[in-house]
Structures are given as structure tokens and as C-alpha cells.
Amino acid sequence: MLIVVCHFGCKIRAMPNIDRRTLLYAFGITSVSSMLPARAAAAGKVAAAKPGVNRFAFGSAAQAKTSRCKVLSEDSAGACTVFELNALPRSGPFQHLHHREDEWYYILSGEFLFRAGGEEYNLLTGGSIWLPRGIPHVWANTATIDGKLILMCQPGGFEKFFDEIGRVPVDKKSSDTMRDLIAKYGMEMLGPPIFASSWMQQHS
Numbered sequence: 001m002l003i004v005v006c007h008f009g010c011k012i013r014a015m016p017n018i019d020r021r022t023l024l025y026a027f028g029i030t031s032v033s034s035m036l037p038a039r040a041a042a043a044g045k046v047a048a049a050k051p052g053v054n055r056f057a058f059g060s061a062a063q064a065k066t067s068r069c070k071v072l073s074e075d076s077a078g079a080c081t082v083f084e085l086n087a088l089p090r091s092g093p094f095q096h097l098h099h100r101e102d103e104w105y106y107i108l109s110g111e112f113l114f115r116a117g118g119e120e121y122n123l124l125t126g127g128s129i130w131l132p133r134g135i136p137h138v139w140a141n142t143a144t145i146d147g148k149l150i151l152m153c154q155p156g157g158f159e160k161f162f163d164e165i166g167r168v169p170v171d172k173k174s175s176d177t178m179r180d181l182i183a184k185y186g187m188e189m190l191g192p193p194i195f196a197s198s199w200m201q202q203h204s
Contacts, residue, residue, distance in 0.1 A: 043077060044074075044076040044077040044079065045075055047070075047071055047072065047076075049068075049070045053068070054068050054069050055069050055070060055071065055075065056069035056159045056163070058162070058163050058166050059166060059167045060167055063162055063165065063167075066086050066162075067084075068083060068084040068085075068086075069081065069082070069083055069159050069162075070082045070084055072156070072159065073155070073156025073157045073159065078156050078157070079154060079156060080152050080153060080154040080156050081154075081157060081158045082152045082153075083153075083159075084108070084148065084149075084150060084151075085148065085150075085151050086146060086148055087110065087112075087147040087148065088141065088146060089144050089145055089146060090140065090141065090142065090143075090144070090195040091140060091141055091193070092138065092139045092193050092194055092195065093139065093193060094138065094175070094178060094182070094189050094190075094191065094192060094193055095115070095138035095191035095193070096136070096137070096138070096182055096189050096190055097134060097135060097137065097187060097188050098131075098133045098134070098186065098187050100133060100155070100185075100186035100187075101133055102131065102133050102153070103151060103152070104128065104129070104131070104152045105123075105129050105131070105139070105149050105150065105151055106150040107123050107125050107127045107128065107148075108150060110124075110125070110143050110145070110146070110147020110148060110149075111123075111124055111142050112124075112139055112140065112147060112149070113139060113140055113194060114131075114138075114139040115137060115139070116129070116136070116138075117135050117136070117137070136190050138191065139194070140195055160185070161181070161185040164184075164185075165178075165181060168181070175192075
């Protein structure tokens, strides 16, 4: 015999021939699973990274220094990947959008300009910005010294994009090459970097 407690706290004894699910719906309990103990979601593993250490084996030493991976996709069971980015003065990526990842940036040091969704955001140390997928954006370190950011991408897997970029020789990193790589990883290139001339000097 099934006893159901209604919204008002009263106990109602159900008839034996009434289907359990039908009875629960009758009293506004639309989800049986919500009444059961929650099962633990697939969890990652504890992942510690010392200063200056990568958890991903990048194929390029330069890329390993530029985008140190602190949390692998594997560490988080695919939920996210986390990087410590080193940004050269007056440098940043091409304007683009993601179809797969949401991004969160936190400024560790430096001065950064973000353009996203038709707005401009000047962020200093301690500032942060959330960039949902599908929003065109571009950013740059506007200072004359190196800057540093934390980047979290969700879901995980973005370390593979950085790794492939790092394997392209510097003199081969044309805008066409970048466009192809960006498209391969579910993004669209929409425009030049904020400091396009600086990017050309760094990759020529």
C-alpha cells in the first residue's frame, strides 16, 4: 500500500489498483526522480599544478609557455579546461566566435581590452569577463609589458587547439592558416586582432 503526503501535509492512503505514477501526478509531484537521492555526477580527479608547470604536454615549448594548462579536460571529466595565458604587449587573438565553448577570463596582471557583443570592456588586475558561445569577441593586452590571464573553457578540450597552433611554424602562421585552424575547432574568424600590425610583426 502506498501512502502519499500531499502539499498540505496530510497523509492519503492510495487504493491498491491505482498506478503509482498516476497518483504522484495527481498530487502535483511531476518528477519521481526528484524525490530520490541524487546520484553523484561523473567526477574528475584532483589535479594540482605547481607554478610554471603544464599538465598538458604541448608539442611546442613556446606554446607551453604561452598557454600553460592547469586543468586538463580529462581532469574535469570533460567539464572544462583551465589555462594560465601569458600575453605579449599589444597582442591578442583574431576576432572570432565559438560554437562549442563558453569562456571565462580573469586578469592576473596587466591591462586588457575586450570587445564583445558590441561593447568594450577595459579590465585591470582582478577583473573578469564571461563570454558565452555564439558571441563575437576579440581582446588584447593594451599595455607595454606582458600581461597574464586565467582562461576557463567549458566544455573541456581546448588544449588540443592550442597544441595544434603551437606546432605551426611562426613564419607559416598566416591569417589563412589561422582561419582554417579556428574553423577546425568549431570557431569562426570574423576579423583581425585589435593590434593587427603587432601581430604581423610577431608572425613574420
